[in-house]
Amino acid sequence: MKALVLGSGIDALVTAHTLARAGHEVTVLGKRDGEPSPHTGWIARRVIANLDLERHGLSVEWPDPWVSAPLPGGARLALWRDVARSADEIRKLSARDAGQWPKFCERMQAIAGVLEDLYGAPPPDPLTHTPGGLIDLARDALRLRKLGRQSMDDFLRLLPMSIADLLDAWFESDVLKGLLGAQAVMHLAQGPRSGGTAFNFLHHHVGSPAGVFRQARSNVRDVLSALPGIQRLEHEAARIEVQDGGVRGVVLDGGERLAASLVVCAGDPRRTLLDLCDPGCFDPELLRALRNIRSRGVAAEVTLTLARDPGFTVLALAPTLDHLERAYDDSKYGRASSDPYIEARHEAIKEGAHRAHVHVQYVPYALRDGTWDDARRDELAKLVIAKIDQAAPGFAASVLGHSVLTPADLEHRRGYPQGQPYHAQIALDQMLWMRPVPQLARYRTSIEGLYLCGPAMHPGIPGATGANAASVILRDLKKSK
Amino acid sequence: MLKTTPFHPRTAALCRSHAWRRWAGYVVASVYELNHEREYHAIRSSAALFDISPLYKYSVTGADAARLLDRVATRNVARASVGQVLYTCFCDNKGKVLDDGTIAKLDERTFRMTSAEPNLRWLGDNALGLDVAIEDVSEKTAALALQGPSSRAILQSIAASDLAALKYFGIVATTISGIEVTISRTGYTGDLGFEIWVDSRNALGLWDRMIEAGAPYGIVPAGMLALDVARIEAGLMLIDVDYVSARKALITRQTSSPYELDLGWTVNLDKGVFVGKEALSREKHAAPAWQFVGVEVDWDSLEALYLEAGLAPQLPSAAWRTSVPIYAGDEQAGYATSGGWSPLLKKYIALAHLRSEHADIGREIEIEVTVEHQRKRAAARVVKKPFFNPERKRA
Amino acid sequence: MADYDALVIGGGHNGLVCAAYLARAGKRVLVLERREIVGGAAMSEEVFPGFRFSVFSYVVSLLRPEIIRDLDLPRHGLHILPLESTVTPLANGDYLGQWSDHDQNRRELARHSLRDAEAYDEFGRLMYQMARAVKPFLSMAPPDPASLAPRDLLGMVRIAKQLRGLGGDRFHALHKLLTMSAADYLDEWFETEALKATKSASGIIGTFLGPRSPGTAYVLLHHYMGEIDGVFRAWGFAKGGNGSVSAAIAAAAREHGAEIRTNAPVAKVLIENGRATGAVLENGDEIRAKLVVSSADPRRTFMQLVGPEHLPDEFAQAIRNFKFRGSSGKVNLALSELPNFTCLPGAGPHLRGAISISPSIDYLERAYDDAKYGEVSRRPYMDIVIPSMIDPSMAPPGKHVMSIFVQYVPYKVNGGWTDAKREAFGDAVIDTVAEYAPNIKSAILHRQVITPADIERIVGISEGNIFHGELALEQMFFLRPVPGWAQYATPVDGLYQCGSGTHPGGGVMGASGRNAAMAILKASR
Known part of the structure; x- marks a missing residue:
């Protein structure tokens, strides 16, 4: 045909x-x-x-460390594919959190596994009356029950939760919570205290190894x-x-x-x-x-061409959950975050040339007090460069050029409705x-x-x-x- | 706090009975005089004037106006000619009736739609992607119905156009004593009659002119009680009384398709896509489960029931609007939703929903009547609607 | 050995309901109330001479009609008077009214948006159907989805059948209601800001979430719940204040033979060999019973009265994680005259209903923003009622009492609650009311300000959460308060819960107390 x-x-x-x-x-x-x-x-x-x-x-390719974050005093917290190695890093911040880390990774992996199964087929139809549909439903229900009480309870309880509540129940370190919380609001017009952000966190965890809360590149x-x-x-x-x-x-x-x-x-x-x-x-x-x-787009893509290796694979600026929440607050009223959540991924392109792909959130599709123009785009790029420079001194000096795609640009260029990928x-x-x-x-x-x-x-x-x-x-x- | 119609200063002064009724958030007279007898007889013998302003009215204009209306109505709007009025059903996507009303084609790109319930949101939702403007002109437009054998003569004496040329379900824009109006040959009485649509600001002038011109012909302002009797004789159904809008139904069983309301003739399955088409074509092939029919109560049987109690038949003078069970043998075959004594026909008649297997014309059934607090069954028969259908209606 | 068949800890409305049902079934029941009067948060008090207040909870929302019938509460003095309207004053001097008469309501909405006036009826119909769909779940002990017991399996099958029976449209609508934010859900229906904000306010009450946060849409349903019981306008005032609800239930309980002891604070639940056998009062008295039912909130019950040492670790951890986060306060005013609202001057029918200070979703969201970071909302959401307009006996002739429900007032305020902070909060509330009713300041004779910390101190609810734990999706139905323990029994043999912290919880509803009594009676049969 x-x-x-x-x-x-x-x-x-x-x-x-x-x-x-x-x-x-x-x-x-x-x-x-x-x-x-x-x-x-x-x-x-x-x-x-x-x-x-x-x-x-x-x-x-899995960047390793999969994320790093600046710590006060110039140090960095890096989280690795190796769960034990991450735990060691976390111990610098909190022994209690380091102790929780392996268990947390395992529990999240278990729930993401349920989602992975559900994602591998057309969605179940809870109202189906066809024999095949009913068999599928029964299979899904059974699969859920086979998880055992804990994972099943987790699954039912965690999905509607806010990531802030989930993380507060596990960890005490703000930096760690900020890094994990960032994945939960990724491309979402919600802050970490909003219900359902735990689900977004798990959704983006699907397919990743235990202990890695950022996605692979391919x-x-x-x-x-x-x-x-x-x-x-x-x-x-x-x-x-x-x-x-x-x-x-x-x-x-x-x-x-x-x-x-x-x-x-x-x-x-x-x-x-x-x-x-x-x-x-x-x-x-x-x-x-x-x-x-x-389909609310909330993130801008900033691409920076760099003169040298910036010294990080993935650098995330989301120091606390409150930081993310305040960044979200701005966008609720139609403003770009004054202190956004920024995550820069380094990419080496041939012959010693380097690039940083920067995710900037929250950047609203429509501004309440005007429209996106080149001046505002440049302003955003400047803000991003300055923020990264604070965490990676000397970074600003290595920037050769920038390009900014706001949600409105992403709609135009890639057909993302309102910039929502x-x-x-x-x-x-x-x-x-x-x-x-x-x-x-x-x-x-x-x-x-x-x-x-x-x-x-x-x-x-x-x-x-x-x-x-x-x-x-x-x-x-x-x-x- | 209820709204009053643009005619209220006049109707209030005339309403000696102080009997008012709510209609779509307005107050309108139930009956002006102390009982509705004279008002009813005016409909059938001279002319009765009704204030029908509470109807919902929408102006639909633009290149795609006909397309929008064709999408929501069951009749073929695209094929309508200028000056034509269509009575139609509006269905939901399951083919269940949301509302019934009229669509008047005023010119190639201008239509006026009337309905019993508000439909602005529904029209708006269906207009996505169409070049059309929808305006709720319910408050801007006042309306009178002049119904009865003398209605044409009265109107002709004051209208600028030749009304003899106005066919049944036609509409014409004209003036009455300089007041711009549209006159449609439509109504809710099953008699010769017209409806006159006017800018609300000119409502009182129009009323006065009509009353003045009608006086020699015996015009009578009439209220809802008289109208109710006439519309039952005419076999015309009423939303919320004879059927439940699919929009308001709480369970599927409360909804009805046009076929179940004897309105299959309004459904045009040959036209393009419209809301509910798929479901309706399925139903047409499967035949509807219910029919909406006329029922005539056997007078002798009724009389006998009263006689048993030592009484002569006692019937309310106004039409009733309650659900009354109808039986075929031991089985409940359906229910009547409105009925009453026809003073003209001297018959006790009702409009009823019957399961299709009991709904053939001539079928003998029984209807429940309460005689001296006792439930009885009177013999009745399924008959053709309308009960009264004078030639002058279309002539 | 046992002095009683059952001890009920706490004489709030749920404790009393539970006691009344147990007593009605022939059990010997003793209710132990910490304070000098029963009622818990549902109580009336003459706070200022001549002025009676429903100090905490102030409207009767969803008191289950079957409880009113079963316990014959009207004979014991209960009379619920309807709340007729909700009026939302707007910043531009106009207002939005929602009236009980359909025509009047439609006309008022049409003044703001014709489209919304139409959508309102369809929305109402859908909510009615949703409420009908949810109702059976309110009066059932939630089955445990992880259990293999036949009763739970059957329960799950029943729920599945019930949900599947809804059909596509309603099933999907229910899914949306459970998972969406009130703001998004209402955006799908309406365009008038004040209408969306006022409706969404019901979704944030008692939670620490803003109207844009998913999980706030579900509570919209509660407003329609009353109608399906044939009790139109189920929202109302109890004549004499909410204390008369408790008093009526207490009277019914006593009539059935229950004993109610006030000034009897419980220090500990007696646990012997892993089984609850009674309670020790703060004065050292020991009272023994075959079983103990706690209407206190889960944290107080398990962390204080029982003690984590008697509980499985996982369970104790889950109780610690159960969210309270009180977010609402009250300001009660004794007034020399009626407030005069600029948008509707004079003493109109609007004063017999609620006045909602919720002009827009942004307004509510900003109120939440303050609270998120530990401050009282500078411009809070308020639900104002004047009970003396409906029941004049609440105030001296010609004078009035006004109840102002305020959100957000965080329990954990930056720097902690002090008297000065409480009064500053009171001032902020009065200032905001004065923007809409300028005469309020001069009309105030007395003022009582209540923070979540006060609710905790006086009523004993952890963190002052009016629902004994947030009504968030992850804390509802078979997850309330802890997965696997949502059927009123607890890991301690002979100990049950019957407070708002159990399913369905929330409001002066009494369903938790009744469901718990039913579960206890079933188990003891």
Whole structure:
């Protein structure tokens, strides 16, 4: 069957290649996006195996130490892949916390394992009446029960908690709590005291080894792009053609028409359904739900070119939970944080050239007192450089140039709605069977042959989402035969 | 604290009974005189004037106005011609009726929609991506209904346009003594009649002009009690009384599809996508579980029940609006939702929901009546609606 | 050997409800109350001569109708008068009213937004359905999902059936209610800031969360809970103040044979061979009973009255982690005249309802910001009622009592609570009220200011949390107060809990006390 996949990100390519391997004729539409490589994130084992990515040169790299933070007096706290080594570092701050560390890592790993299982398949449907669906549900329930009382209680109790409450129950060191708390608010329009941030923490922990609370980097994007077996067209889709409730093809931005009875979109569902399709095709309840998807971008990407190695792999400036909370406070009222959470990752590019990729949070999509312009972008870059310089003296002097992408820029450049890279914010009300809205949670739309496979879909982890979408599509195709 | 309609200064002065009723947050007269008898008979013999301003009214304009209305209504709005009024259902995505009302095509890009319940949010939600402006003109627009055999003569004496040319369910923009109005040949009585739509600021002038012109013809301001009797005779259903809006229903069983309300004729499955289409086409093929029918109570049977108690039949003069069980043998076949004595037909009639297997015309059933605090069953029969359908309505 | 079948520690409304149900079933019951009067936080007191106050809890929210019926409380003097409206004064001198009459309410909302006026009814219908869905869970002992006991398994199956029976729309709506923030949830429905803020305020009461924090949407439901029992406008005042609720329950308990002893503070629960066998009073008296039921909050019960040495480590740790974080205070005023609100001058019907100081979500969020860092909100959220407007016997003729519920007032205020701080808090409250009702300052005859520290000291609730532990998702249902121990029994044989710190907790509801009594009676059968 002829299939069109809209988008050129990881999920689009995973979906396209999976369909191609099942014998379909797949064309991928879309300009190669501006997403950064290396990619930061977990690559599901299933995706690696199915598409044989390792043979095609996939390399996954875990920075070690995976994070470091400045300590008063110029020292640094570094956390390593080796749990014992991290515990030794933590002992400098608190013997009690060092003692807790291994147990904490183990407990978090156990819960993340439950999520990992749930993420490896289309979301469970708690309302299903089909025998297959009921079996899946029973399997999920059993899996949860098999965890034993402690992990099961943890799972049920932790997800809705705030990360501040979770960490306060385990640790006393502010620096440690700040470093861990930062992962819990990553790309989230919430502060560490908000409910549900413990879930975000665990969500981002999925796929990482015990004791590592930052994600891996990989060249998966490049590997997927180079993978043979699909056609690519450097065109954007302008319109999806629908007739009699079924998809008929796509009209390109140049006006050319491509016929297809299977179209899979990796874009944000709101844009896909409202702008590319005729919204009149959809049920008003769905339209209402689409409008209500929360996709608030809160982070800017600052890229700094450096004259030399900055002396850190990953440097995080989130000294306390209160620091994160205050940074969040600013954004609630439409201001960029005056003292943001900053996390810089070092990347060595060839011939002694260096770069730092800096995550800056909270930077709102829309400012209450104006708009994002170059002056404000430069101001943000200056702030970031100055803050890093305080923690790594001499850093400012090594900066050769900067570029700043605010949430608004990210929307424009990469199609992140409101700058939210997960398209639909990671939150308990937008996960599993609720992601991105219940009517679309199974990757299908009400238009026959039109599917969604982007980050807004379950589980919202690049690659895993595309694989789930492809599995649903293939199952549907088999059924309709 | 209740709202009053733009006609209130006049209607209040006339309301000798002090009997008012709430309608959509407004007060309107239930009956002006001490009982509604004269008001009812005016509907069927001369002309009755009703204040129907509490109806919700929306102005829908723009290039996609017809598309929006086609999306929410079951009838084909795109095919309507300028000057036509459509009576239609509005359904939800499960094909259950949310509301019923009219859509008047005033010009190629301007429509006026009326409904019993507010629908601004619903229209707004459905207008996503369409080039259309929706305005709630409920308060800006006042409305009168002039109903009865003399209504055309009265209106013609003051209206600038030729009303003989105005067909049943047609609408025309014209003036009455210089006041800009639109006149539609519509109503809620099943008789010859018109509805007159006017800017609220000109409401009192219009009222005075109509009363003045109507005096020689015996015009009578009439209230809701009289209207209720007439609309039952006409077989016209009333939201909240005869059916529950799917928006208000607390359980699925309370909802109804147009087919179950005898409004299948308003459903056009040949037009493009509209809200509820899929569910409705399924239901059409499967046949509805319920029917909305006319019921005529057998007078002899009723009389016999009263006779047993030593009484002559005693019926309330006003129509009732309660749920009354209907039986077919030992089984409850359904329930009547409104009914009453028709002074014109001299019949005891009701509108009822019956399970489809009991709903054929002519079917013998029994209806519950309470005679001297005892529940009894009177014989009744399913009959064709409307109970009264004069030729002048369409002529 | 045992003097009683059951000892109930604490004479708050839940303790009394539990005692009354146990006594009604023929048990010999003794209630031990620390203070000189029963009622706990549900009590009335003539604080100033002639002026009676519901000192702490001030409205009857969700007192279970079955309790009113079972215990025949009206015969014992209970009369709940309806709370008619909520009016939110706005900064621009206007107001937003929510009235009990549908037409009046719609008209008022339409003044602010036609769309919201329509959405309001649909929202109400959904909440009604959600409340119906949740109601069965309120009166059940939550099953333990990790247990293999047939009763728990059956319970879980019942819950699963119940939830699946809701159907897609409602199931998903319930999911959203449980996991979203009140602000986000209401954003999906309404556009009027004051409406969203006033509604969301019910989601933050008694928690240490802002309206934008997930987990605050669920409590929106509580406002609709009353309606499904056929008790429209279930929110109201008890005639005579909330003390009359407690008094009525106490009277019912006594009539069924329960004994109630005041001025009898318990020092320790007697534990022998791992079993609770009675209590030791502070004066050294020992009273023995077959079982002991504590209506004190979980921390007080287990850390003080029982002692961690009698508890499994994990359990003790879980109790330590149970969040209290009192965040609300009260200011009670005796007034020489009615407050005159600028937005609605004069003595209108709005004074018979609640006045909510919640003009916008940002306002509430800023109030929370202060508290997060250990300060009292400079401009707090307030829920103001004037009980003497509904029950004139609360004040001398022509005079009035005003109750101001205030949030956020952190228990852990920077530098700790002092008398000066308390009065400064009182001043801040009065200053804010004066912005909306300028005559308030000159009308004040007396003022009583209550902080969470005062609630802890006087009523004995840890950290002054009005719900005996925050009503956060991770502390509800089978997680309240500790996973595996949500069925009123405790790790100590013969010791039960019946306070608000157990499921469902919160408000003058009585469900915890009743559920606990049912669990005890079932176990002793």
